Amino acid sequence: xxxxxxxxxxxxxxxxxxxxxxxxINGKAKEKxxxxxxxxxxxxxxxxxxxxxxxxxxxxxxxxxxxxGFLVDDISEPFFSRIARLIDEKASEHGYKILFSSTRNNNxxxxxxxxxxRDRHVDGYVIxxxxxxxxxxxxxxxxxxxxxxxxxxxxxIETDYVVTNNDESxxxxxxxxxxxxxxxxxxxxxxxxxxxxxxxxxxxxxxxxANNLKNNVLKIDYQxxxxxxxxxxxxxxxxxxxxxxxxxxxxxxxxxxxxxKQLNINPLxxxxxxxxxxxxxxxxxxxxxxxxxxxxxQIAENIMKILLSKLNxxxxxxxxxxxxxxxxxxxxxxxxxxV
Amino acid sequence: xxxxxxxxxxxxxxxxxxxxxxxxINGKAKEKxxxxxxxxxxxxxxxxxxxxxxxxxxxxxxxxxxxxGFLVDDISEPFFSRIARLIDEKASEHGYKILFSSTRNNNxxxxxxxxxxRDRHVDGYVIxxxxxxxxxxxxxxxxxxxxxxxxxxxxxIETDYVVTNNDESxxxxxxxxxxxxxxxxxxxxxxxxxxxxxxxxxxxxxxxxANNLKNNVLKIDYQxxxxxxxxxxxxxxxxxxxxxxxxxxxxxxxxxxxxxKQLNINPLxxxxxxxxxxxxxxxxxxxxxxxxxxxxxQIAENIMKILLSKLNxxxxxxxxxxxxxxxxxxxxxxxxxxV
DNA sequence: CTGAAAGCGCTTACAG
DNA sequence: CTGAAAGCGCTTACAG
Numbered sequence: 001x002x003x004x005x006x007x008x009x010x011x012x013x014x015x016x017x018x019x020x021x022x023x024x025i026n027g028k029a030k031e032k033x034x035x036x037x038x039x040x041x042x043x044x045x046x047x048x049x050x051x052x053x054x055x056x057x058x059x060x061x062x063x064x065x066x067x068x069g070f071l072v073d074d075i076s077e078p079f080f081s082r083i084a085r086l087i088d089e090k091a092s093e094h095g096y097k098i099l100f101s102s103t104r105n106n107n108x109x110x111x112x113x114x115x116x117x118r119d120r121h122v123d124g125y126v127i128x129x130x131x132x133x134x135x136x137x138x139x140x141x142x143x144x145x146x147x148x149x150x151x152x153x154x155x156x157i158e159t160d161y162v163v164t165n166n167d168e169s170x171x172x173x174x175x176x177x178x179x180x181x182x183x184x185x186x187x188x189x190x191x192x193x194x195x196x197x198x199x200x201x202x203x204x205x206x207x208x209x210a211n212n213l214k215n216n217v218l219k220i221d222y223q224x225x226x227x228x229x230x231x232x233x234x235x236x237x238x239x240x241x242x243x244x245x246x247x248x249x250x251x252x253x254x255x256x257x258x259x260x261k262q263l264n265i266n267p268l269x270x271x272x273x274x275x276x277x278x279x280x281x282x283x284x285x286x287x288x289x290x291x292x293x294x295x296x297x298q299i300a301e302n303i304m305k306i307l308l309s310k311l312n313x314x315x316x317x318x319x320x321x322x323x324x325x326x327x328x329x330x331x332x333x334x335x336x337x338x339v
Numbered sequence: 340x341x342x343x344x345x346x347x348x349x350x351x352x353x354x355x356x357x358x359x360x361x362x363x364i365n366g367k368a369k370e371k372x373x374x375x376x377x378x379x380x381x382x383x384x385x386x387x388x389x390x391x392x393x394x395x396x397x398x399x400x401x402x403x404x405x406x407x408g409f410l411v412d413d414i415s416e417p418f419f420s421r422i423a424r425l426i427d428e429k430a431s432e433h434g435y436k437i438l439f440s441s442t443r444n445n446n447x448x449x450x451x452x453x454x455x456x457r458d459r460h461v462d463g464y465v466i467x468x469x470x471x472x473x474x475x476x477x478x479x480x481x482x483x484x485x486x487x488x489x490x491x492x493x494x495x496i497e498t499d500y501v502v503t504n505n506d507e508s509x510x511x512x513x514x515x516x517x518x519x520x521x522x523x524x525x526x527x528x529x530x531x532x533x534x535x536x537x538x539x540x541x542x543x544x545x546x547x548x549a550n551n552l553k554n555n556v557l558k559i560d561y562q563x564x565x566x567x568x569x570x571x572x573x574x575x576x577x578x579x580x581x582x583x584x585x586x587x588x589x590x591x592x593x594x595x596x597x598x599x600k601q602l603n604i605n606p607l608x609x610x611x612x613x614x615x616x617x618x619x620x621x622x623x624x625x626x627x628x629x630x631x632x633x634x635x636x637q638i639a640e641n642i643m644k645i646l647l648s649k650l651n652x653x654x655x656x657x658x659x660x661x662x663x664x665x666x667x668x669x670x671x672x673x674x675x676x677x678v
Numbered sequence: 679c680t681g682a683a684a685g686c687g688c689t690t691a692c693a694g
Numbered sequence: 695c696t697g698a699a700a701g702c703g704c705t706t707a708c709a710g
Contacts, residue, residue, distance in 0.1 A: 004687095006688080008687080008688095016697085017696065017698075018687090018688085018697085018698095019696070019697055019698080019699095020695090022688070022690085023690095023696095033695050034695070038695085038696085052454065052458045053458065054458070054687050055460070055688095056399045056686085056688090057688035058687080058689080059688090060393075060395045060396050060399050060687080060702050060703070060704085061688045061701080061702050062702085063702075065395065075414075075420055075424045075427065076417070076421045081414055081415040081423075082415045085414045088414065088439065089443075092440060092448075097438050097459070098438065099406070099437065100423075101427055101431065101436065101437070102424050102428070104428075109431075115391065116436065120394050120395070120436070121395050254619060257623055261623075280593060280620055281620040281623055284600075284623075284624055285625075286624075343703095345704080346705095347703080347704095355681085356680065357681085357705090358680070358681055358706080361704070361706085365705085372679055372680090373679070374680090377680085392703085392704070393702085393703050395702085395704090396686090396702070396703035396704040397703080397704055398686095399686050399688085399702090399703080399704075400686050400706090401686085401705070402686075
């Protein structure tokens with residue numbers, strides 16, 4: 001194996017200085033008036049020896065790590081892992097790599113992670129912000145490092161974010177239920193201050209109020225799946241006459257379907273279903289379930305567009321871009337017109 | 340904001356040398372005979388000022404980055420993202436972070452990534468090896484850096500790996516079908532040399548041969564979902580009399596279910612199904628689908644146990660651990676006894 | 679018990 | 695057109 005070659009080796013071999021080699025390697029030959037002949041010699045030797053700069057040394061010197069920190073609740077949630085993949089693709093194209101970690105609903109851990117990322121001189125951040133970390137994130141932003149939030153924004157914090165139009169998309173979905181004849185619609189969310197969840201609820205309420213319908217909302221005190229199912233069971237027992245239900249997130253929907261199974265409620269005949277976040281299960285369920293699909297590709301694209309333009313200086317750190325993207329309502333037979 | 344504090348600042352403030360501060364911070368106070376009083380002063384100031392070492396400088400000096408490279412086909416595949424989450428948890432406990440990237444079936448990209456990881460002085464690797472990268476991986480292993488393969492091993496390469504017992508688990512699943520009265524079983528896999536896929540096929544064949552059954556195997560030339568469905572349609576049309584089918588992987592099963600839908604085959608009545616890899620969809624499908632569940636937690640645990648013991652020197656780099664874990668057959672109604 | 683100094687491998691302001 | 699030298703912030707062998 002090639003015992004790590006360094007700039008000095010190249011310089012010595014060619015009887016020139018490290019400075020010149022460094023300039024050539026970094027494409028500054030022209031700018032620095034290096035003669036074509038010398039530049040070519042360097043390039044040739046670099047190719048021949050397969051020289052690769054030590055990025056650690058480079059980072060220490062320049063203060064740039066070419067690493068982006070990606071922080072989410074749980075990387076194994078489909079929505080997040082899909083974003084992760086797309087972000088990584090874009091980042092790789094520009095020489096950045098992704099360092100990720102899951103906060104797993106643990107704020108202490110999240111704070112630590114932020115600190116660790118900072119120590120590692122991460123150049124930029126992509127974060128789905130856990131509740132309660134608002135002030136930490138403000139501190140981070142104040143250090144003049146680019147931070148793009150996604151999935152949820154935080155009212156009152158001036159920063160870049162890319163989110164789905166939660167309010168509007170749930171409004172549409174609820175309206176779709178009303179149009180199809182449903183009148184007693186339940187909305188199942190979690191007890192939280194997370195903005196995206198509040199927005200989804202708001203969209204629901206707008207329709208309910210406009211149509212003078214009953215406001216059947218369950219806010220689950222979410223601990224785990226089991227506990228969540230227990231609360232849903234109670235809710236469905238009390239509200240026997242629901243003719244439709246909207247689940248405000250992927251994992252809530254999963255628990256909802258489990259609840260139906262346990263209660264022997266057959267969505268096919270008894271109740272219409274809409275879920276926020278589309279995933280394969282919904283397409284294959286019997287009946288196939290109507291879902292609000294977040295525009296994952298567009299979300300990832302926008303995140304990276306903002307982040308990269310800040311990273312390469314095209315966009316001022318202090319100038320904040322806020323992108324709200326429309327979702328798609330995939331109508332399936334779980335919400336057929338009521339007869 | 341605290342304009343980054345460094346060791347020198349602490350040393351100056353306390354009128355001692357950077358050496359002493361460094362020793363104390365790295366817990367070598369005793370070993371280096373630093374007086375308790377001095378050590379305490381340092382610790383106090385570190386706490387007060389919230390000093391955090393610059394990990395870049397540390398890495399450059401020590402040659403250790405405290406970063407683990409995680410390389411898979413696609414981080415958004417549920418199996419991989421779940422492993423990612425678990426690995427990250429374990430790694431974090433030991434001060435390591437995960438740098439990931441998806442190779443997306445692109446060997447050139449995979450080679451590049453390996454190179455990039457090397458430049459970044461990744462301390463260790465967790466890899467689901469793409470086909471055709473065998474020699475690259477051997478080179479990597481020869482650089483004496485710990486590499487743990489998972490999901491698939493490569494016969495002939497001496498390295499650490501953690502895999503599921505693919506052969507045995509498919510053998511069991513196939514036997515289960517035979518026991519329940521199925522006699523014309525199809526096996527759908529992809530055209531590949533990937534060892535885990537070959538092993539799954541081998542497990543199937545063992546049962547087929549032992550019972551003198553017909554060997555109905557489809558090896559899909561996998562390009563994309565659409566193309567894959569086309570090939571399955573043809574297969575099912577030719578083999579009208581199949582009474583059961585085993586899908587050799589998650590994504591193949593998804594395409595299989597789509598094919599059934601398009602062909603109007605109702606698995607409920609017409610055909611038994613088994614899928615490799617268990618995921619929520621299978622549990623909720625109608626009928627619920629029998630699945631071979633890989634022991635994800637155990638896989639992740641074993642990977643990290645091996646990797647960490649090599650990283651901290653408890654295990655020789657040259658000593659290779661190879662772990663084969665049993666899978667669980669989750670029997671559901673898609674494979675009920677034939678009547 | 680403690681410190682001065684070298685060095686990890688780069689980049690870049692400065693000098694010529 | 696090119697180079698000597700300082701410095702990024704650590705760690706550690708060596709000296710006392």
